[in-house]
Amino acid sequence: MRSMSIPKEPEQVMKQRDGSVLGKKTILKSDHFPGCQNRRLSPHIDGAPNYRKAGSSHVHGVAIPTVEGIQNVLDHIGAQLSGKKTHFLWINLREEPVIYINGRPFVLREVERPFSNLEYTGINRKRVEQMEDRLKEDVLLEAARYGNKILVTDELPDGQMVDQWEPVTSDSVKTPLQVYEELQAQEYLVDYERVPITDEKSPKELDFDILVSICISTRLWL
Numbered sequence: 001m002r003s004m005s006i007p008k009e010p011e012q013v014m015k016q017r018d019g020s021v022l023g024k025k026t027i028l029k030s031d032h033f034p035g036c037q038n039r040r041l042s043p044h045i046d047g048a049p050n051y052r053k054a055g056s057s058h059v060h061g062v063a064i065p066t067v068e069g070i071q072n073v074l075d076h077i078g079a080q081l082s083g084k085k086t087h088f089l090w091i092n093l094r095e096e097p098v099i100y101i102n103g104r105p106f107v108l109r110e111v112e113r114p115f116s117n118l119e120y121t122g123i124n125r126k127r128v129e130q131m132e133d134r135l136k137e138d139v140l141l142e143a144a145r146y147g148n149k150i151l152v153t154d155e156l157p158d159g160q161m162v163d164q165w166e167p168v169t170s171d172s173v174k175t176p177l178q179v180y181e182e183l184q185a186q187e188y189l190v191d192y193e194r195v196p197i198t199d200e201k202s203p204k205e206l207d208f209d210i211l212v213s214i215c216i217s218t219r220l221w222l
Contacts, residue, residue, distance in 0.1 A: 010163040013151045014111050019138025021097060021108065021131050027163075028139070029114055031064050031098065031105040033155040045072045064094060067103040067179055074188050081187040088190045089218050091211070092176060095120055095196040097131040099139060100174045101166055106152060108135065114153065114161055117199045125194040132175040143168045191218065 017024050037049045045051045047069025051062040062073060070090075078084025096107050096118055108118055120128065143150045149165040156162055174182070180192035195210050197203050203211075 010151055011111075013146075017138075017142065019134070019142065021135040022138035022142065025111045027109050027111050027114060027153045028099070028101070028106040028150065029109045029161075030152065030154045031107050032066070034157040036063060043076070045069065045076055048073050051076075064092075064098060064105045066105065067100060067174075070179065070183065071188070074183070074190055079189045081189065085189060088188075089193065089214070090180065090190050091193045091195055091214065093195055093197045095123060095128065095198050097128055097135050098176050099132060099135050100176065100179055101139065101150065101152065101168060102172045109153075114155075119198055120196065121198050121201075123196050125196065128196050129175065129177055129194065132177070136173050136175055139168065139173050140170060143173075 014025055014027060017026060022028070032049065037044070041050055041052045043051070045062075047066035049063040049065070049069075051060065051065075051073060053060050060073070060077070062069075065073065074080060074088060075083070077088055078086040079088040099106050110116070110118070139150050146165070148168055150168050151163055152166045153161050153163050176194070177192065180190060183190055184192075193214050195207060195214070197207050
């Protein structure tokens with residue numbers, strides 16, 4: 001594919017998008033934004049906003065972390081062969097497709113509604129991960145047009161959105177599943193599951209059934 005010069009106006013890029021997931025008038029918004037960290041929570045783990053532990057249980061919670069943030073959480077818990085050898089089950093409840101670019105998580109948004117989640121109520125793991133695979137392909141194809149750069153959107157402290165070009169390679173764009181598979185290859189003792197649940201809505205009965213089934217199959221009741 002022949003490389004094109006980078007358009008001066010980001011809006012032109014968004015209008016020309018034609019991917020199967022990264023389509024016309026959509027943006028890739030950084031999932032981390034100023035103020036996303038609740039300062040009352042501790043300990044603060046770099047790259048892992050709102051990490052917390054549920055009392056004396058073995059249940060932990062965190063917002064979507066960076067790749068480094070995932071490693072920091074696993075190191076904190078001791079989930080590696082060279083550490084405490086704590087085996088860890090990571091359940092991703094995000095319903096939206098997520099893509100990692102240079103270690104940072106990005107989500108798909110409509111250009112006119114950058115702060116609103118795209119809802120895919122009822123979507124299952126297989127479908128959302130297929131969307132993430134296609135989103136990765138869209139990112140790499142679009143980047144090839146613009147000198148191996150992809151237009152992404154960050155949020156400033158005052159709430160304004162700023163567009164910028166992010167350099168990418170075939171190795172710097174990863175789906176969440178690929179990220180955790182690579183961590184497993186690095187001898188982190190982490191299993192990965194995906195149970196998509198609509199944000200700010202109660203989980204459905206099926207969601208609870210899936211979560212219970214996962215816990216039973218991994219012997220988390222013991």
